Amino acid sequence: NAGVTQTPKFQVLKTGQSMTLQCAQDMNHNSMYWYRQDPGMGLRLIYYSASEGTTDKGEVPNGYNVSRLNKREFSLRLESAAPSQTSVYFCASRPGPGLYEQYFGPGTRLTVT
């Protein structure tokens, strides 16, 4: 059981470039999440997917898009990267109704120059 996996682990982009962060979970969880973590700001929710086929905005969705490809995979896309998107990005998953604990991946460290 790998849990939640994320690729890549590190990425450097130039302003205006695009990229997709990949996330997969092998725990058969229903809900998946994307967070960003910045110094002094804690973890902030970007987008989430309550179940396969649905996605919703979180606290800081601007500049991002998501795709729930299937029950296992949830990707985060930056269409035109900006320096303000330099951050560490975490994917998480949650089992389902009645269980609220979220399980996190190892993170992607993104730098936009």
Added chain:
Amino acid sequence: GQQLNQSPQSMFIQEGEDVSMNCTSSSIFNTWLWYKQDPGEGPVLLIALYKAGELTSNGRLTAQFGITRKDSFLNISASIPSDVGIYFCAGQRGAQKLVFGQGTRLTINP
């Protein structure tokens, strides 16, 4: 919006000491979660609390769901070097979203 106040922000202790930290909110939460994050890693779930007044242990860690449902506490007994890291609390009000505290950074002097 909802906020969690986590304290202390940082702690410097001697190995073997006990540690206490807490989270408070102006809002009621139905679930409290405690996570630990090591440098360069994702948060790892330590304890989940689902009932007001609940006291749950995980090895040397003990967490409590405050009776008012607006706070939670985490204690670590007999600290060891691998306890170093950042501890986060998180509250859930029943929808999809967790609200996270700012974290308590624990440093241990051997």
